[in-house]
Amino acid sequence: MPLYDYACTRCGRVYEVRHGFGETHEKPCETCGAPLQRVFNPAPVLFKGSGFYVTDSRRSAERKSEKAPEKPKETPPASGASKSAEPAA
Numbered sequence: 001m002p003l004y005d006y007a008c009t010r011c012g013r014v015y016e017v018r019h020g021f022g023e024t025h026e027k028p029c030e031t032c033g034a035p036l037q038r039v040f041n042p043a044p045v046l047f048k049g050s051g052f053y054v055t056d057s058r059r060s061a062e063r064k065s066e067k068a069p070e071k072p073k074e075t076p077p078a079s080g081a082s083k084s085a086e087p088a089a
Helices: 054-066
Strands: 005-008 012-016 036-039
Touching: none
Parallel strands: none
Antiparallel strands: 005 012, 005 036
Protein backbone atom coordinates (compact mmCIF):
# COMPACT_ATOMS: atom_id res chain seq x y z
CA MET A 1 0.00 0.00 0.00
CA PRO A 2 1.26 3.51 -0.79
CA LEU A 3 2.19 6.11 1.80
CA TYR A 4 0.44 9.50 1.56
CA ASP A 5 1.10 12.84 3.28
CA TYR A 6 -1.78 14.76 4.88
CA ALA A 7 -1.46 18.27 6.36
CA CYS A 8 -3.77 19.88 8.88
CA THR A 9 -5.66 22.87 7.45
CA ARG A 10 -5.39 24.76 10.76
CA CYS A 11 -2.09 23.95 12.52
CA GLY A 12 -0.11 22.68 9.50
CA ARG A 13 1.05 19.44 11.12
CA VAL A 14 1.89 16.77 8.53
CA TYR A 15 0.90 13.12 8.90
CA GLU A 16 1.99 10.11 6.88
CA VAL A 17 -0.91 7.75 6.26
CA ARG A 18 -0.74 4.35 4.57
CA HIS A 19 -3.91 3.34 2.71
CA GLY A 20 -5.03 1.87 -0.61
CA PHE A 21 -5.36 3.73 -3.90
CA GLY A 22 -9.14 4.00 -3.81
CA GLU A 23 -9.38 4.89 -0.11
CA THR A 24 -9.43 8.35 1.48
CA HIS A 25 -8.37 9.47 4.96
CA GLU A 26 -11.29 11.07 6.78
CA LYS A 27 -9.88 11.29 10.33
CA PRO A 28 -9.33 14.82 11.75
CA CYS A 29 -6.03 16.20 13.05
CA GLU A 30 -4.98 14.56 16.30
CA THR A 31 -3.71 17.85 17.71
CA CYS A 32 -6.44 20.40 16.94
CA GLY A 33 -9.29 18.38 15.38
CA ALA A 34 -9.33 20.29 12.05
CA PRO A 35 -9.76 18.40 8.76
CA LEU A 36 -6.70 17.08 6.94
CA GLN A 37 -5.86 17.84 3.33
CA ARG A 38 -3.75 15.60 1.14
CA VAL A 39 -0.31 16.98 0.21
CA PHE A 40 1.02 16.28 -3.29
CA ASN A 41 4.80 16.07 -3.40
CA PRO A 42 6.81 16.21 -6.63
CA ALA A 43 8.07 12.87 -7.89
CA PRO A 44 11.83 12.41 -7.76
CA VAL A 45 13.47 12.41 -11.19
CA LEU A 46 16.97 11.12 -11.81
CA PHE A 47 18.61 11.93 -15.13
CA LYS A 48 21.21 9.39 -16.19
CA GLY A 49 23.33 9.37 -19.30
CA SER A 50 24.40 12.16 -21.59
CA GLY A 51 22.32 14.88 -23.21
CA PHE A 52 20.52 16.17 -20.12
CA TYR A 53 22.83 18.98 -19.13
CA VAL A 54 23.93 22.20 -20.85
CA THR A 55 27.55 21.08 -20.80
CA ASP A 56 26.66 17.93 -22.75
CA SER A 57 25.20 19.84 -25.68
CA ARG A 58 28.07 22.34 -25.73
CA ARG A 59 30.63 19.58 -25.87
CA SER A 60 29.05 18.04 -28.97
CA ALA A 61 28.70 21.49 -30.61
CA GLU A 62 32.39 22.20 -30.00
CA ARG A 63 33.37 18.94 -31.66
CA LYS A 64 31.41 19.85 -34.76
CA SER A 65 32.97 23.33 -34.96
CA GLU A 66 36.50 21.90 -34.59
CA LYS A 67 36.17 19.98 -37.85
CA ALA A 68 37.43 21.84 -40.88
CA PRO A 69 34.67 23.02 -43.18
CA GLU A 70 34.36 20.92 -46.30
CA LYS A 71 35.58 22.46 -49.56
CA PRO A 72 33.00 22.56 -52.32
CA LYS A 73 33.58 19.87 -54.91
CA GLU A 74 34.68 21.10 -58.33
CA THR A 75 32.35 20.19 -61.10
CA PRO A 76 33.92 18.26 -63.98
CA PRO A 77 34.08 20.12 -67.32
CA ALA A 78 31.39 19.43 -69.86
CA SER A 79 32.15 16.59 -72.29
CA GLY A 80 32.35 18.92 -75.34
CA ALA A 81 34.70 21.44 -73.73
CA SER A 82 38.44 21.23 -74.38
CA LYS A 83 40.74 20.71 -71.44
CA SER A 84 43.42 23.18 -72.60
CA ALA A 85 43.17 26.78 -71.54
CA GLU A 86 44.64 28.12 -74.84
CA PRO A 87 42.30 28.77 -77.74
CA ALA A 88 42.95 26.73 -80.89
CA ALA A 89 44.61 28.67 -83.75
